[in-house]
Amino acid sequence: QKEVEQNSGPLSVPEGAIASLNCTYSDRGSQSFFWYRQYSGKSPELIMSIYSNGDKEDGRFTAQLNKASQYVSLLIRDSQPSDSATYLCAVRQGGSEKLVFGKGMKLTVNP
Amino acid sequence: GAGVSQSPSNKVTEKGKDVELRCDPISGHTALYWYRQRLGQGLEFLIYFQGNSAPDKSGLPSDRFSAERTGESVSTLTIQRTQQEDSAVYLCASSLIGGGGYNEQFFGPGTRLTVL
Secondary structure (H helix, E strand, O other), X not given: OOOEEEOOOOEEEEOOXXXXXXXXXXXXXXXXXXXXXXXXXXXXXXXXXXXXXXEEEEOXXXXXXXXXXXXXXXXXXXXXXXXXXXXXEEEEOOOOOOEEEOOOEEEEEEO | OOOOEEEOOEEEEOOOOOEEEEEEOOOOOOXXXXXXXXXXXXXXXXXXXXXXXXXXXXXXXXXXXXXXXXOOOOEEEEEOOOOHHHOEEEEEEEEOOOOOOOOOOEEOOOEEEEEO
């Protein structure tokens, strides 16, 4: 079982729609959860972090965490073409400082 | 303020040569990390520094890979006797808190290494 799994995608949504990205993780002791956005040829950019069960909203982005079910998701409301990128889920496991990344989900927002 | 910087941005080398990659973390960040991203793949952890000590080297793929850090500043990742499978983007990240806490890691632009 992979430690951090994301749907392979790609995901394509029309402009203005809600994009939903999901991630599951295997280590129940995981402490912190992050979403990074990576444009083609660029390095990952931190867009959301979440540590407690529930929702965390920042502008058009909402991160959701459910530790009992071991999943974390990212919702992007009013998707824009500029949101087109690969989204990486990252998890800091218990007792470790490193991040374990999923393989990423490529999102395309069509004008 | 200034973000994480890395140099060189691109490095082309011949198989068997040694290379050094440099990372300057965000000022004041105590923790520094190296990751590797092969083409079309996810990020792989290599090594983590807290100050100038490396509590976690578990991701270094072989003894050809080594890294050091001067105080809470610059880090150098060295790859000896490079192989073609070492070709990847090497990413450095830093964070304000390394021993617990939220550990938000911020990445530099990366060094693209190509081994011919």
